Amino acid sequence: GAVVSQHPSRVICKSGTSVKIECRSLDFQATTMFWYRQFPKQSLMLMATSNEGSKATYEQGVEKDKFLINHASLTLSTLTVTSAHPEDSSFYICSAESRSGGYNEQFFGPGTRLTVL
Amino acid sequence: QKEVEQNSGPLSVPEGAIASLNCTYSDRGSQSFFWYRQYSGKSPELIMFIYSNGDKEDGRFTAQLNKASQYVSLLIRDSQPSDSATYLCAVNQDSGYSTLTFGKGTMLLVSP
Numbered sequence: 001g002a003v004v005s006q007h008p009s010r011v012i013c014k015s016g017t018s019v020k021i022e023c024r025s026l027d028f029q030a031t032t033m034f035w036y037r038q039f040p041k042q043s044l045m046l047m048a049t050s051n052e053g054s055k056a057t058y059e060q061g062v063e064k065d066k067f068l069i070n071h072a073s074l075t076l077s078t079l080t081v082t083s084a085h086p087e088d089s090s091f092y093i094c095s096a097e098s099r100s101g102g103y104n105e106q107f108f109g110p111g112t113r114l115t116v117l
Numbered sequence: 118q119k120e121v122e123q124n125s126g127p128l129s130v131p132e133g134a135i136a137s138l139n140c141t142y143s144d145r146g147s148q149s150f151f152w153y154r155q156y157s158g159k160s161p162e163l164i165m166f167i168y169s170n171g172d173k174e175d176g177r178f179t180a181q182l183n184k185a186s187q188y189v190s191l192l193i194r195d196s197q198p199s200d201s202a203t204y205l206c207a208v209n210q211d212s213g214y215s216t217l218t219f220g221k222g223t224m225l226l227v228s229p
Contacts, residue, residue: 110159
């Protein structure tokens with residue numbers, strides 16, 4: 001159980017275009033999902049926390065108008081990178097929170113590698 | 118500033134040896150602690166979590182937590198080449214949103 005999928009797994013786009021990444025919890029409902037970004041040889045950096053039915057909470061330094069997050073249902077959150085530029089090229093990973101036995105666990109999706117030309 | 122510190126490594130051990138990975142954290146209010154394994158180009162996968170002081174064992178893995186000293190460690194017994202990966206320590210303040218703060222990870226290399 002606790003499987004999280006992401007789509008697409010890899011995307012290459014031209015500078016100035018927008019890219020949408022989907023994150024789905026396949027076998028559980030996730031009130032909260034998280035979006036991370038990871039540059040080569042760096043750790044995961046939390047970008048935003050996404051709660052179903054409400055606005056996302058962005059971390060300091062993350063532009064909310066550039067990284068649009070929509071958490072429309074308990075199993076789906078989307079991240080749209082608007083007007084992407086080469087510096088946005090990174091590995092984007094989502095996670096979904098599952099509560100079990102009173103404790104929260106995060107399960108990660110397989111990630112989306114974005115390359116902006 | 119909540120910080121999670123890990124030695125970046127690489128930590129090199131021979132096959133069959135015990136690998137010891139360490140992590141310290143700055144926030145005394147931290148409640149839960151996680152170890153993730155990340156292979157190159159892949160997303161992290163959860164290995165273990167620990168909430169209480171002491172040891173927690175799961176197969177070849179043992180997590181150790183000492184809240185007084187603010188450190189958590191992961192021991193891997195009988196290390197295998199397939200254990201070669203980056204190990205991420207993550208700390209949760211359990212503030213309702215369960216935000217994880219990650220360390221930068223320790224690269225482990227297990228040589229045959």
